[in-house]
Amino acid sequence: MNRPTIPLDPTQAPPGAQSFRDAGGIPADRWHADQRGETLVPTHCCFCGVQCGMYLRVNEAGKVFGMEPRNHDINRMRLCPKGVNAYQQINHPERLTAPLIRGSRDEPFREVSWDEALDFTAAEMRRIQESHGRDAFGMLGGASLFTEKTYLVGKFARVALRTRHLDYNGRLCMVSAAAANKAVFGVDRAGNPFSDMLVTDCLLVAGGNIGECFPVLTQYVWGGRDRGAKLIIVDPRETAIARTADIHVALRPGTDSAFFNAVLHVVIEEGLVDEEFVAAHATGWDDVVRCVREYPPSRAAEICGIPESQVYEVARMFAGAGNAMACHARGIEHQTQGVENCLSVVNLIVATGNVGRPGAGYGTLTGQGNGQGGREHGQKSDMLPGGRDLKNPEHRRQICEIWGIDEAELPGVGTSMMEMVWQMQRGEIRGLLGVCNNPLVSLPNHRAVKDGYNRLEFHVQLDFFLSETAANAHVVLPVTVWAEDEGVTANAEARVVKHNKAQDPPPGVRTDTWVLCELARRLGAGDKFAFGGSRDVFEELRVATAGALVDYSGITYERLEETGGICWPCPSTDHPGTPRLFEDLRTYHPDGKMHLQTVEWHPPADVYTADYPLTLTTGRTVAHFLSGTQTRRLGGLVEQTPRPWVEIHPSQGFRNGDPVRVVTRRGSVVLPALVTEAIRPDTVFVPYHWPAPTAANVLTVDALDPRSRIPEYKVAAARLELAEHVDEVPAPPVPPGRAHYEEVQAALSDPLPPSASQGRGTAERS
Amino acid sequence: MMGRTIFIDPGRCIGCQACVSACRECDSHRGKSLIHLDYPQEGQSVAALPTVCMHCEDPVAPCAEVCPADAILVTADGVVQEADTTRCIGCANCVNACPFGVPKIDVTAKLQFKCNLCYDRTSYGLAPMCATVCPTGALFYGTVEELREERPGVQVVDEFTFGRSTVRTGVAMVVPAERARWPVPGGLPVVEVNGVDVR
Numbered sequence: 001m002n003r004p005t006i007p008l009d010p011t012q013a014p015p016g017a018q019s020f021r022d023a024g025g026i027p028a029d030r031w032h033a034d035q036r037g038e039t040l041v042p043t044h045c046c047f048c049g050v051q052c053g054m055y056l057r058v059n060e061a062g063k064v065f066g067m068e069p070r071n072h073d074i075n076r077m078r079l080c081p082k083g084v085n086a087y088q089q090i091n092h093p094e095r096l097t098a099p100l101i102r103g104s105r106d107e108p109f110r111e112v113s114w115d116e117a118l119d120f121t122a123a124e125m126r127r128i129q130e131s132h133g134r135d136a137f138g139m140l141g142g143a144s145l146f147t148e149k150t151y152l153v154g155k156f157a158r159v160a161l162r163t164r165h166l167d168y169n170g171r172l173c174m175v176s177a178a179a180a181n182k183a184v185f186g187v188d189r190a191g192n193p194f195s196d197m198l199v200t201d202c203l204l205v206a207g208g209n210i211g212e213c214f215p216v217l218t219q220y221v222w223g224g225r226d227r228g229a230k231l232i233i234v235d236p237r238e239t240a241i242a243r244t245a246d247i248h249v250a251l252r253p254g255t256d257s258a259f260f261n262a263v264l265h266v267v268i269e270e271g272l273v274d275e276e277f278v279a280a281h282a283t284g285w286d287d288v289v290r291c292v293r294e295y296p297p298s299r300a301a302e303i304c305g306i307p308e309s310q311v312y313e314v315a316r317m318f319a320g321a322g323n324a325m326a327c328h329a330r331g332i333e334h335q336t337q338g339v340e341n342c343l344s345v346v347n348l349i350v351a352t353g354n355v356g357r358p359g360a361g362y363g364t365l366t367g368q369g370n371g372q373g374g375r376e377h378g379q380k381s382d383m384l385p386g387g388r389d390l391k392n393p394e395h396r397r398q399i400c401e402i403w404g405i406d407e408a409e410l411p412g413v414g415t416s417m418m419e420m421v422w423q424m425q426r427g428e429i430r431g432l433l434g435v436c437n438n439p440l441v442s443l444p445n446h447r448a449v450k451d452g453y454n455r456l457e458f459h460v461q462l463d464f465f466l467s468e469t470a471a472n473a474h475v476v477l478p479v480t481v482w483a484e485d486e487g488v489t490a491n492a493e494a495r496v497v498k499h500n501k502a503q504d505p506p507p508g509v510r511t512d513t514w515v516l517c518e519l520a521r522r523l524g525a526g527d528k529f530a531f532g533g534s535r536d537v538f539e540e541l542r543v544a545t546a547g548a549l550v551d552y553s554g555i556t557y558e559r560l561e562e563t564g565g566i567c568w569p570c571p572s573t574d575h576p577g578t579p580r581l582f583e584d585l586r587t588y589h590p591d592g593k594m595h596l597q598t599v600e601w602h603p604p605a606d607v608y609t610a611d612y613p614l615t616l617t618t619g620r621t622v623a624h625f626l627s628g629t630q631t632r633r634l635g636g637l638v639e640q641t642p643r644p645w646v647e648i649h650p651s652q653g654f655r656n657g658d659p660v661r662v663v664t665r666r667g668s669v670v671l672p673a674l675v676t677e678a679i680r681p682d683t684v685f686v687p688y689h690w691p692a693p694t695a696a697n698v699l700t701v702d703a704l705d706p707r708s709r710i711p712e713y714k715v716a717a718a719r720l721e722l723a724e725h726v727d728e729v730p731a732p733p734v735p736p737g738r739a740h741y742e743e744v745q746a747a748l749s750d751p752l753p754p755s756a757s758q759g760r761g762t763a764e765r766s
Numbered sequence: 767m768m769g770r771t772i773f774i775d776p777g778r779c780i781g782c783q784a785c786v787s788a789c790r791e792c793d794s795h796r797g798k799s800l801i802h803l804d805y806p807q808e809g810q811s812v813a814a815l816p817t818v819c820m821h822c823e824d825p826v827a828p829c830a831e832v833c834p835a836d837a838i839l840v841t842a843d844g845v846v847q848e849a850d851t852t853r854c855i856g857c858a859n860c861v862n863a864c865p866f867g868v869p870k871i872d873v874t875a876k877l878q879f880k881c882n883l884c885y886d887r888t889s890y891g892l893a894p895m896c897a898t899v900c901p902t903g904a905l906f907y908g909t910v911e912e913l914r915e916e917r918p919g920v921q922v923v924d925e926f927t928f929g930r931s932t933v934r935t936g937v938a939m940v941v942p943a944e945r946a947r948w949p950v951p952g953g954l955p956v957v958e959v960n961g962v963d964v965r
Contacts, residue, residue, distance in 0.1 A: 066791060069898045079899040084787040211780035211812075215901040222778050222902055226917045240780035240812050622782045636787045656809060677810050756805040756812045758781035763804060 040068055041502040044489065045083040046144065046482040047625050049366030050074060050194075050216045051491035052083050053564070056090075056483055056502040064090045064483055064503050073564045074194070074491065080215035081623055085634045089481055090503065093741050094465055094633055094734050096478035097508040105454065105472065109736050114510065114518075121433075121475050122522035124458040125161065128431040134411070138165035138420050138429040142436025143173060143366075143374030144626075146487025146499065148537035149512045150370065151385055151544070152529075153435055154378030157411075159403055159528050160520040164411035165429055168379040169437040171417040173367045175708040176338030177328065178375060181364070183339075184346050184595050185581070186588030187549060188387065189372060189494040192325060192361035193567070193579040198223045200359035202321030204232040204314075206256060206345055207331015207714075208365050211240030212622040212758060214329075214492075217365070230317050234259065235331060236617060237647070237685060238678035240758070247313055250680055251304035253617045254604035254715035256332040260344035261599060262300030263315045264351055265292045272319035274353030281585050282350050284596040291598035292347075303601065305682065319352045323359035330367060330619070334713040338705045340599040350594050356582035366492040368626065369482075373490030376550045376568075377541060381414040385541065386548025402544050403528060416709035418443060418702055424452035431458040435512060438467040441627035441691050444711040445666050445702035450692075462512055467629040468691045471733035479512045480505045487534040488560065493579065495567045496552065498560035513537060546571070549588060604715035605703030606665065612717035615683045616664060618696040619714075622758050628689035632732050638744045639765060643729045644694050645753035646671040647678075647685035652720060657752055661723040662686060664716050667698040670723040674753035684718060685757075693727045726751050767924040768844045768936040772818055772883065772897055772905055773913050775920075775940035779904035781805060781814025785896035792884060792895050800848075800881045801896055802867070816905055818896060819868045819881035820926075821846045821936030828933070829860035829869055829880075837878070844936045845885060849878035865928045883937075910938070919943070 037060035053072020099117035141153035157166035297311035388395035520529035546553035566577035586592035688696035837853035856876035884894035897907035
C-alpha cells in the first residue's frame with residue numbers, strides 16, 4: 001500500500017490524530033495473530049456525509065470479514081459505531097441474492113432469473129407508458145448511491161424512461177440548505193472545509209446533533225474549543241455537544257428564523273455589522289435591516305420560549321468573534337420554512353463579514369453519505385448534471401448535445417418525492433422504479449405513503465436487503481453493497497473521495513449500473529447506456545460537467561487515490577480543487593455579490609390546539625442510519641439501541657419506561673418513555689429509524705416547504721396518553737425461505753427505553 | 767502513569783459507543799466488548815463515561831493481588847493482562863477486588879475477561895482500538911506530553927482514593943483544573959469515610 005500522499009499542515013489535524021500509526025502502513029501479517037493472507041482495501045464508510053476513511057479487511061478467500069481504522073485526512077482513524085459495524089452487512093445472511101417477482105401484493109415473492117425479471121419490468125414500463133403517457137411511470141433515486149450511479153439514475157429517467165417524474169431522497173435531506181445557498185451565493189455546497197472549525201473563534205451549530213449524526217465531526221468541534229473557540233448550539237434538546245456548549249439555546253421547534261432575525265436585530269443595534277463588507281459584497285441589505293427591525297429580542301423570547309438575554313449573548317459572542325462559522329442541519333431545514341431558516345443564518349454570516357476566510361464561513365451537514373454528490377448530477381426533479389438547471393434552455397441544450405438526444409425529447413421539470421406520492425394516490429403515477437431508498441419508513445404521514453404505494457400498478461425496487469419498501473413491491477432486483485463496486489462520493493465539504501471494491505458480489509447480485517443499462521437496452525436506449533462499469537460512467541460524467549458550475553472534469557480516479565479527495569470545482573487535471581469557496585469574496589452570481597433575502601417567521605403547518613398542545617420533533621440516534629434498512633440488521637447496533645422510544649420531560653408526569661401513546665392528527669404510536677431533563681418541557685422527541693407501527697413517520701405531517709418541498713419532519717402538534725403496553729418493533733423483512741438473523745432480532749420484544757438517547761449503557765444490556 | 771497510555775476525558779465523550787463496537791472487533795476477543803460505557807446522569811443529561819482497565823500500579827493491581835490462581839500477570843511495561851486462560855478458575859475474586867468495576871466473568875466459559883490495553887495492537891505501535899476510533903478524543907492514547915501539546919493546560923490525575931486506600935493507576939483521567947490537586951475520590955462521591963476526610 002505504498003501510495004503517494006499529500007502532506008497535511010499539522011496545525012490542521014484534529015486532536016489526538018498526529019501520533020497514530022496507520023495499520024495500512026504495517027504489513028497485515030506482522031501483527032494479526034490469526035489471519036493469513038489478509039489484505040486491507042482502502043475505502044470509505046457507506047454511511048453519513050463525513051465519509052470517514054476506513055480499510056476493509058479481506059481474507060484469503062476474497063471475502064470482507066472486518067474493518068481497520070485508516071489514517072485518512074477526513075477522520076484520522078476515527079469512526080463512529082455505525083462505521084465500525086458497516087462491514088457486517090456485506091456478507092450478511094439476509095442479503096438478497098436473486099431477483100424476486102410476484103403478480104400482485106397478495107402473492108408471496110418467487111425467485112426468478114435476471115432475464116425474466118428484467119423482461120417483465122421493461123414490459124410493464126412500456127405497457128404503463130403506452131397506455132397512460134410517459135409521465136405515468138416515475139423514478140425515485142437515492143443519495144447513498146455513488147455519484148456515478150446518481151448520474152445514471154438521472155440519465156435513465158430522462159433518456160430511457162423519458163419521464164418528467166424523477167426525484168430522489170435528498171429531497172428529505174439537503175434541499176432547504178441547497179435552495180438557500182443557491183439563492184445567496186449562487187452555488188450549493190459548504191463554503192468551508194471541516195478543518196476550518198479548528199481555527200475558528202466561534203462555532204454556531206443550528207439544528208445539528210453532531211455528536212450523534214456526524215459523530216466523527218465532533219473531533220473538529222472539540223479541536224476548535226481546545227484552541228479557544230466558543231461554541232453556540234441551537235437545539236430544543238440538550239444533545240451531547242449542547243451539554244458543554246458556551247451557550248445552548250433550547251428554543252421551541254419551528255421558531256428558528258424568529259430567533260436568528262432577533263440575533264441580527266441585536267447585531268445591527270449594537271453596531272457589530274461589518275458595514276464595509278456588506279456594502280461591498282452584498283445586495284438586499286437594506287430590506288433585511290427593515291425586516292429584522294420587527295424582531296426585537298423580546299419578540300423572539302416570546303415566540304421561541306427562551307430567555308431574552310440569550311439573544312444578546314449569542315449576538316455578541318458570534319458577531320464579536322474574529323472569525324466565526326455557522327453550520328446547520330436538518331433541525332432547521334426540515335420545516336415548512338426550512339429555506340427561510342437557512343437564509344436567516346446566512347444573513348447573520350454575511351452581516352458579520354464571515355465569508356471566505358480560514359475559520360470564517362459556513363458548513364452544511366449533509367445527512368447521507370453522498371448527500372452532496374447525489375444532488376449535483378441530475379437525479380433531482382429540476383436538475384441536470386453539473387449542477388445545471390433543467391429549466392435553463394442553454395443548460396438543456398448542453399446536456400442534450402452530450403447525451404446525443406433531441407432537446408424536444410428531454411422531459412421538463414417534475415415534482416418532489418412527497419408530491420409524487422400524492423400523484424400515486426390520484427392515479428397520475430401508475431408505475432415506479434425505486435433505487436436506493438425506503439420511503440415506507442422515511443416519508444412523513446405513513447398512512448398516505450402506504451396508500452400511494454399500494455395503488456401503484458407496478459413497482460420495482462433495487463436494493464441489497466429486502467427493505468420495507470422493497471417488501472411492498474412487485475419486482476425486487478438484488479444489487480451490490482457499496483464495498484462490491486467502485487465509485488466516488490462527495491462528502492459534506494464537497495470533497496470527492498474514492499470508494500474501492502473490496503470483494504465480488506455474491507452470485508446472483510448485480511451492480512445498479514448493470515441493471516439500469518440492461519433496462520435501458522430493453523427500452524431501446526441501449527446505445528446511450530453502453531457502460532461497462534463505474535469508471536465508464538465517471539468518464540462521461542467528467543465530460544458532462546466540464547465548464548459547468550459543479551465541475552468534475554479535472555478529477556480522475558487516479559488523482560483521488562493519490563490525494564485522498566478533491567473538492568470541486570476542479571476544472572483541469574492540474575487544478576488542486578477548491579476546499580474553501582469565495583476566497584476572492586466573489587460568489588457564483590453574475591454580479592459576484594451575496595444576494596441577501598428577507599425572512600418573515602410564520603408558525604409551523606400543524607396547528608396547536610387544546611387536543612394537540614405539545615411539539616413532536618423527530619431525528620436520529622447514533623447507532624442507526626436513516627430508514628434503518630442496513631443498521632437494524634447489525635447485531636452490535638441493535639444491541640446498543642434495539643427499539644424506538646419517546647423522549648419526555650419529567651414535568652409531563654410520566655415515569656421512565658411507561659408505555660406512552662403519542663397521538664397526532666395522522667395517527668398514534670405507543671413507545672416506552674425516556675424521561676429526561678435534556679429536552680424542552682413542551683417538546684417530545686421520537687427517533688425515526690423504525691417501520692410502522694413503531695414509526696415516527698406515522699405521526700409526522702406531510703406539509704412541505706413551498707420552495708424546497710422538504711417535509712416538516714421536525715414540527716408536529718401532539719399529545720401524550722398513558723397506554724397499556726408498548727407496540728412491538730417488527731423485524732426487518734427477509735427474502736422468501738430465509739430465516740431472520742436471530743442474534744439481531746432477539747432484542748426486538750424489549751419493552752424498555754435506552755439509558756440515554758445514544759443507546760443503552762453496557763451495564764444495562766441483557 | 768505509564769509512559770504511553772490511555773487518557774480518559776469524560777467531558778469530551780458523546781456516548782456514541784464507537785469504543786464498545788470497536789473493542790468487539792479486536793482479533794484477540796472478536797465479538798466480545800471489554801469496555802464499559804455508562805450514562806451516569808440518566809434522566810438528567812446525555813453525559814457518558816467510558817471505562818477501560820485502569821492498569822493499577824501500586825503495589826500491584828488489586829485484581830492480581832487477590833487472584834488465588836496467580837492468573838493475572840503484569841507485564842514489565844505495566845500492563846495488567848487479562849487472566850491467563852490456562853490458570854483462571856473463574857472465581858470472580860478480581861471482580862470483587864477491582865475498585866473500578868472492570869473485570870467481568872464469562873459465566874459459560876467460567877473465565878475472567880477484561881481490557882488489556884489492546885496488547886496485540888500496542889505492542890506493534892498501534893493505538894488501542896477504542897482510542898483509535900473514538901470520534902472525540904475522550905479516549906486518547908499517547909504520552910502526557912502529546913496530550914498537553916494538543917490540549918494546552920489540560921490536567922490529569924492517576925491517583926484515586928477509596929476510603930483509606932489510594933490507588934495509583936497506569937491509565938490517567940482528565941479532570942477539571944482545580945481537581946488535580948488531590949486524589950480523585952473513586953466510587954461514590956464521598957468526602958469522609960469512618961471519620962477520615964479522604965480528600
